[in-house]
Amino acid sequence: MLIKFRKKDSKNKIKLLSFLRKNQGLAKLKFICETAAEIEELSSGKASYMKPLIEAIFPQAEIHLSNEELFPQTLKSRFNLPSSFEIIAGPCAVEDRKTYLEAASFLSSLGIKFMRASLFKPRRSNYCFQGIGEEGFEIISEAKDLYKIRTVTELLSHCDLNSAKKYCDIIQIGARNMRNYELIKSISLLGKPMIIKRAQGASIKEWLMSAEYAAVTNKNLIFCERGDSGLFNEGGVNFNLAAKAKKEFGITVIADVSHSSLGSDYVEAGVLSALAFGLDGAMVEIHQNPQKARVDGRHAISFKQFEKILEKLNKVKKCLKN
Numbered sequence: 222m223l224i225k226f227r228k229k230d231s232k233n234k235i236k237l238l239s240f241l242r243k244n245q246g247l248a249k250l251k252f253i254c255e256t257a258a259e260i261e262e263l264s265s266g267k268a269s270y271m272k273p274l275i276e277a278i279f280p281q282a283e284i285h286l287s288n289e290e291l292f293p294q295t296l297k298s299r300f301n302l303p304s305s306f307e308i309i310a311g312p313c314a315v316e317d318r319k320t321y322l323e324a325a326s327f328l329s330s331l332g333i334k335f336m337r338a339s340l341f342k343p344r345r346s347n348y349c350f351q352g353i354g355e356e357g358f359e360i361i362s363e364a365k366d367l368y369k370i371r372t373v374t375e376l377l378s379h380c381d382l383n384s385a386k387k388y389c390d391i392i393q394i395g396a397r398n399m400r401n402y403e404l405i406k407s408i409s410l411l412g413k414p415m416i417i418k419r420a421q422g423a424s425i426k427e428w429l430m431s432a433e434y435a436a437v438t439n440k441n442l443i444f445c446e447r448g449d450s451g452l453f454n455e456g457g458v459n460f461n462l463a464a465k466a467k468k469e470f471g472i473t474v475i476a477d478v479s480h481s482s483l484g485s486d487y488v489e490a491g492v493l494s495a496l497a498f499g500l501d502g503a504m505v506e507i508h509q510n511p512q513k514a515r516v517d518g519r520h521a522i523s524f525k526q527f528e529k530i531l532e533k534l535n536k537v538k539k540c541l542k543n
């Protein structure tokens with residue numbers, strides 16, 4: 222914790238110093254540098270728990286926390302995927318039993334181990350398809366039994382957490398909910414591995430701070446970069462940001478290469494980029510008939526296109542090994 226303080230404000234500084242010294246663990250407080258003529262910086266070691274108290278008593282102080290203080294648990298959180306580059310694929314949403322089982326059969330025949338299994342869709346418009354909801358738990362359960370595939374389901378606040386615990390393998394916190402801290406806290410208690418997507422516009426620090434709400438109780442975290450594209454902008458997947466987050470913090474990071482792709486034509490390059498950037502995997506939306514998809518048909522790729530991407534991916538993987 223770094224406390225910046227105005228030099229001129231010596232009365233308050235003395236008050237703050239004696240307050241900090243009185244509190245256990247803070248005796249080692251020392252001045253570390255003088256940045257500007259006006260400002261003094263005090264370092265009090267790892268004492269982030271004191272921040273709200275210090276802020277309340279000394280509103281004049283400007284307090285900065287280190288990464289270890291901001292997200293101590295997240296730095297210890299890492300879900301190891303089975304291989305060094307894992308693909309999570311599937312339709313944007315489970316639409317009905319027949320098409321979902323067909324997709325599960327197709328993916329398992331290609332050796333894919335993780336399948337999207339979204340039942341609750343957070344949509345911008347109230348009048349768009351919102352997902353088939355809880356009736357879909359049975360469908361995903363059947364797919365798991367038949368094809369031994371693990372499922373990834375995004376949860377929203379209104380869904381039945383008992384069923385989620387029973388039927389879902391990995392729980393996704395969508396980009397919109399990266400800032401829904403209460404949801405993150407309650408989902409993490411299910412004890413399932415969690416994918417936490419980066420909200421559009423969020424920095425790495427903010428992303429990890431959100432994850433910290435989960436990491437306190439659940440260390441099985443996967444971070445998913447999904448790009449900044451939204452209704453009014455076309456910011457693609459930020460591979461640099463994703464790679465930096467992985468490298469600096471040692472976390473598991475995958476890229477959702479569909480939602481910010483701006484169209485199915487760019488999904489292949491997205492998958493290969495995720496590999497090239499050294500990420501842990503990619504998430505891809507597929508559909509047997511993208512034009513008829515109930516949601517996100519614009520960027521969903523057909524089964525055939527997906528097979529081609531996997532072929533190319535395997536070739537590139539081989540080249541990179543040599």
Ligand code: PEP
Nearest residue numbers: 339395396397418447480
């Ligand atoms: C999704 O993966 O289904 C989804 C809604 O993505 P995002 O939260 O990234 O928009």
Ligand code: MN
Nearest residue numbers: 313506516517
């Ligand atoms: Mn989608």
